[in-house]
Amino acid sequence: MRLSIDHRTVYAFTAPQGRIVQLLRMTPSDTHDQTVADWQIAVDCDSRMTQHRDGFGNATTMLYCEGAIERIELIVSGEVVTSSSDGVLRGVTECLPPRFFLRTTPATAANQAIMSFASEVSSGRDLAALRRLNTAVRERFADDCGRPEAGRTAAEAFVLDALTPRDMAHVFIAAARAAGAPARYVTGYCDLTGDHRPTPHGWAEAHIDDLGWVAFDPWLGRSPEEHHVRVAIALDAGGASPVAGSRLGDGVERLEVDVTVQGDD
Amino acid sequence: MGTWAFDEILGTDGASRPELANLVDWLADTPPDELRRRQEAAESTFRQLGITFAVYGDNDASERIIPFDIVPRVFLADEWARLSEGLIQRVEAINAFLDDIYGAQEILKAGVLPEDLIFLNPQFRPEVVGIRPPHGIWAHICGIDLVRTGPDQFFVLEDNARTPSGVSYMLENREAMVRLCPELFGQLRVAAVDSYPDRLLETMRSVAPRGCGQNPTCVVLTPGHYNSAYYEHSFLADSMGIELVEAADLVVDNDAVYMRTIAGRVKVDVIYRRVDDDFLDPLVFRPDSMLGVPGLIAAYAAGNVAIINAPGNGIADDKAIYSYMPEIVRFYSGKEAKLPNVETWRCREPEALRYTLDNLDQLVVKLVDGSGGYGMLVGPTASNGEIEKFRQVLEAEPHRYIAQPTLALSTVPTLVESGVAPRHVDFRPFVLSGAKGVQVVPGGLTRVALREGSLVVNSSQGGGTKDSFVLLDEGMKQTQTMGPDGMTQEQSL
Amino acid sequence: MLSRTASSLYWLGRYIERADFIARLVEATIRLDVLSARPAGEAAWLSALTVTDTEAAFKATGASLTREAVSRFLTSDSSNPGSLVRCLDMARMNARAVRIALTRESWSAINSAWLVFDKRVARADTDRTLALVDAVKHETRGFEGALHRMLRNQTTLFIRLGQATERVDDTARLLDVKYHLLLPEGAEVGGTVDRDQWTTILQTVSAVTAYRWLYNDGLVPANVIDLLLTRSELPRSVAGAIEEVTDVLTQLARRTGTNGEADRMARSRHARALKTRSGDVIVSGLHQHLQAVIAENDQLHAAIARQFKFH
Incomplete structure (x- = not known):
């Protein structure tokens, strides 16, 4: 079947952050029973992303954001065909x-x-x-x-x-x-x-x-x-965990996650 | 037990070793009061410099110095040559083992080691599986702890492949000896150790990632000035002329490491870290820790920075692995180990367990994953009750224990209350591995148990340090012209 | 140089300078108190609190305005963040963090100044307080000497930058508070007044001899203001400290090859300081002028922190 995924993560900070570095485990890999047809990670601020694979074989993404950040939203969306x-x-x-x-x-x-x-x-x-x-x-x-x-x-x-x-x-x-x-x-x-x-x-x-x-x-x-x-x-x-993060700045963070998966045969 | 021991200067039976006649004369001619005066002058300098050594769990460590003994410990040129060969062979094997165990794992496929010993060992770090450090070198700086029982009987007690400390003692002790006993250096041809910082910097530069130019930026990473080994960290950075940074001084951007300077960010190519793996990168190792440099492991995995020593090295100097070092050396070098281990019985093996249980009163039995003397039995000094109690513990979980004989450690004349008397010593030489080969610095850290008869050299338990002389002879002069300062160097590339 | 190192050196400079200033202030205030009648003595201690901006904090302790209570509060009271002991504590903490950048001599001067308080925690009678501040002054002088013997590199420049920046603030505050307090009701600005009171100000900035050298007509408030505000020959004058800040920043710019916001602000401030005439300032309002000096110094401090990336 074809599954479409919409996974939104919002971090809101009470004080602006100077820097954010995150390690994301948010990208599926192909297996015998799953084919990734389309996959995107989008961030709503200026950032750099690099792709890695960790010691477990997971696809990981390093996310680097710079500057006064009060809120950051990660939108992961994609389609995967499964059997x-x-x-x-x-x-x-x-x-x-x-x-x-x-x-x-x-x-x-x-x-x-x-x-x-x-x-x-x-x-x-x-x-x-x-x-x-x-x-x-x-x-x-x-x-x-x-x-x-x-x-x-x-x-x-x-x-x-x-x-x-x-x-x-x-x-x-x-x-x-x-x-x-x-x-x-x-x-x-x-x-x-x-x-x-x-x-x-x-x-x-x-x-x-x-x-x-x-x-x-x-x-x-x-x-x-x-x-x-x-x-x-x-x-x-x-x-x-999908996100391991570190930030440079004071204040506390509020996290909102919204995941919706729709199956379509 | 002291009477049984081999004395490195006076030999056995009080017949002094002919090669060291000069030193014996010096000892005989210098009155103890004069030795004491010089020793106190050295200690006063150390106190001023704030030289301290890592004494874990001791809050006052920063205000403490380790006692310094004025009588040097001496290695003859040929002894040292043999020792160096053994050290180089062992460190090459340690590097090959690390490269293999985080890579192809041939040694497991060959059945040399039990798989569980690696995979269920917390020192095996899945986080660095598949990462190959620049130039494939893992253990750039090794401190191999040795003990001696006779003229040619050296045994490895422990390998230190993570962040071995003590090298500042090697250098500061020599400084003190040259200043306070100049006449000794006139009578004995002693190999110099003061090029160690240059050698270390050269090693660091040699393993810089490819493509960072002729002049890679190297730094020393310290946990900070509250760390008990801070003096050594600052000493090393200072004598290499490179920055001493804390985690907060480093940032990772786009998989590259930078240090924050007043003129902006400067890219860092090689990090000599003196912090534990757990505190390197909170994104990978300890998510609960605020310490460390977020993204450091990503930069390392991308091949943009060299970390000295490599993360994950703990698997090579673990006590459980130690007992397999002879097999490991044989597997990677195809030869027998030139430096033997202290004989070790792995209680997980039924025959070894039987031997251990039969000889508990003569053996030291240790927990494989223990430290700080916990869960340990010292047979010769234990009461019958203690031995019987330990027997039950050992029979219940034999796989957690190893047993070793109690060794008659060699002695060296040492200045004590009553004058000069023999005291037991151990030795930590420092071995550097760079892209151009492995080298042993001609010297090291000698630790001495100041209490009569004691075999415990730890600074927290009445241990002190001595300078360690390596003598140059006619044969060594040749080496000296090839590598300055009598460094034994083996070109492997 | 690492930003953290630069930041620690700068703060080391500020704290050692502030410690030295407090020591002088306490010493001069004791002198004034001893020489004056009771109400004037109390006023002198109140003004010392005002200068160090610790009036409210002192009130909160509930102690009465006595020589003993205030001098203890300003020197050895570790619960007062503005006290001498706390400044030395902070100076030492910053010095420790950059231990390898300092010579052994400069480090031991800071360490000895800090140790002064280790031995004297008892009551703060006048003799002891005087001995204490004297010991601190001795050590800070030792630090100053050691600093001069260090390599003239970025390390010493950042310490001097901190010292000079702190000095602008200290002298401006001293002048602001003392001037209004000391000028007796109805007395003409520029007239001759009580020598002792004006001597106190000069003592606090070590300028008694300098004053005699530069002015021939006895102690005249307008001259004291002129000296402390505009004479750059005096290292602790506002003009002297402003010049030093500019000078140090210029040398740093030459070494780092960068020229930024702080350099521009410092040069513009220096140019204005050169044109300042004390007579004009007295006419147009000394208090407003000094408040502006203090505010601008704060802005420059922030610009320095940004330029050298202290955070």
């Missing part, structure tokens, strides 16, 4: 071996509660076990459609009733790694999450012997098919 392989990832250049993704991070560390949960719902790290885990995460939590709270860990999220897609993915990753399956966070877009979302979508990928990387979206309770556009991966959401 489905039942969540099995193909045609991606991997920079790091699967075992690297057994590393834990503070945001994805499993505590006792997550480990018992994981061993209750499934044992093992094969496809069936991880599918059960994915479904179990879906069933355990209600939807939190707000903006995810910065810095919240999987362990902190686990005691709540309702979770954002990011937190559900963190719980899944923590549990999968505890079961011995390499797992990672994916940031991207999905047309089934509703219009005007306050953040891009997030889900997980786990590595299964003999099958390779397989995507699991705990928010939907199944593997992504043709409704997802995969943009960036990392050990957790922080590492894959």
Whole structure:
């Protein structure tokens, strides 16, 4: 299917900024099941952009803005044509071996509660076990459609009733790694999450012997098919976040994000 | 244990080494009071200069100096030649290993190292995977910590491939010795160390990114004047005649690094950083940190700036990797390591674990990822209770531990309360790797345990420093005409 | 030179100069107080607070206007951002940040000035205060000497720029406050008045001897104003400091090859200062003139910060 993405990010500052440098992970790459037909990043002020690829293989953009900046708007728009392989990832250049993704991070560390949960719902790290885990995460939590709270860990999220897609993915990753399956966070877009979302979508990928990387979206309770556009991966959401920024200037910043994805068969 | 040790000047059994007769005479002829007077004069100069050494977790570090001992430690020319070969081989292997591990990873494909040792090691930085530093050099400045147990028995205790410090001591100690004991330099032909700043600058310039001209701009990056090694940072910048910058002085624009000067921005080509990886670039390493230069890694990845030493080097001097250094040297050089490690038992291996458990009372057992002496057992000084307690810990998680024998470190005569007496020493030579090859500076930092019998040379625990003489002989004169100041230099290009 | 280094050197110059000024002000005020009857003494301390712009801050401490309280407040009170100890603190902090740019001698002068307060935290009786300010003056003189022995490069120029800029401000404030305060009710401008009071002003800017050299008709307020405002031979006069600022900026422009906003402002100010006649100023309003000098100095300070990219 053809997905069109409109992702707007506005930073408004209470005091003008002298300089802004941002690292953007906002550009999808082609895979077996996703072809980027059109993609643009636009900024509403004088700026320079350079293209890079990071150690995870993500396409990144460095954005440099100079001068008194009170507000900056990033508009990411594009069209991606997708197909489905039942969540099995193909045609991606991997920079790091699967075992690297057994590393834990503070945001994805499993505590006792997550480990018992994981061993209750499934044992093992094969496809069936991880599918059960994915479904179990879906069933355990209600939807939190707000903006995810910065810095919240999987362990902190686990005691709540309702979770954002990011937190559900963190719980899944923590549990999968505890079961011995390499797992990672994916940031991207999905047309089934509703219009005007306050953040891009997030889900997980786990590595299964003999099958390779397989995507699991705990928010939907199944593997992504043709409704997802995969943009960036990392050990957790922080590492894959669309924007890492730094500014030179006083005051506080206000952030507004509006993401709309439309599917069209 | 002190009585067992090899004394580097007096030899074993008190029979002094014939090559050092001049020094032995000097020691015998100079009364201790005179030595003490000179030593105090040196320390008073150090205090005035504000020379301090990194003592982590000590807030008063900036007001502290490390005790200086007036009796030098001496290496004979042929000893030094052999040592240099070993150091060059080791540092070449460290560079090859880093280039490989962040690139093709041949060593893993060959099964020389267990994959998890790299990939699950926090010192392996995914952020720099795929980035190749200018000229493929990673560890431009290495400090290799050595211990000695006999005339020709040197062992590597630790590799320092991140931001090794202490070189200002090598230079300031020599300054003090030349001023206070000029007669020694008349009697012994000592290789000069004062060209180190020139050598370092030459190394920095040699690895400048291609296309930045004949005169690349080099800087030293310091965390600031509150850092306990600030004296060394400013000393190095000053003696190389380059700017000492803080992160806030640097900006990145369009993937190039600039420093903010009164005449506007000036492009920076080579950065000798004395800050940790974590604080280099907040966009990449520590998003919560306000420190660092946003965009620095992008400029580095684009090949527009050289960072000395390269980010990610921690994987080469990690304790877990250390035990594999003989294999690493063999893999990249095709030869056996000329400088051996201290024998190390990796408790993750069942046979090594069995040996360790059987000999706990004679071994030092360390955590692979520990530091500051935590989670460590020193068998010979531990009580039976401590040993039994440690045995349980070790059996529960053997993969987290390595074991080493307690070595009889060599001694050097040292001025103490009662006069001149032997004290244990270790040694940190400095090895420079540039585009034109690897060189060892003929000297280094000798640390001495001032307490009788003590093997702990750390400045935080009663350690001091000595000047380290490398003697030139007839053979070395040849080298001297080839490379000034007796620098041993190996052309690899 | 790094902008941060230049900024630290400039601020080092300003703070060391301000510290020196406060030391002289306190010393001269003590002298005046000792020589005067009670109400005049109180007025002298009030004026010292006004000159340093710390009147409100002092009131907020709730202390009464005594010699002991004010001199303590102006010297060793670290809760007063305008105190001598705080100025030396800031001078030392800036010096520390550029430690390698300074010679050992200049650094130890600043360090010793700062250490003066380390040893004397006790009560501020008159003798002790005098000893304290004397010690500080001794160290700042030592710094001045060390500075002269340093290479005449950008490092010394930025310190001198800070010192001269601060000096314009200090002398203008001193003159502004003292003139209005000291001129007795109904006294004719230009008439002869109380020697002691006018001597205080001259002492504060170390100009007692210079005055005798340049003027032969005793202590006349119009002459004191003339000296402090227009005689560039006197380093601490407004005209002298303005000339120094221009001179230093010109030398910096020659070394950096740039010529900017601050250079233009300084040259234009200097040209006007050369034409200033103290007689005209007294007639048209000394207070307004000095206020304009202070405001323009602030603008030049901002222009310097922009030109050399201090931020």
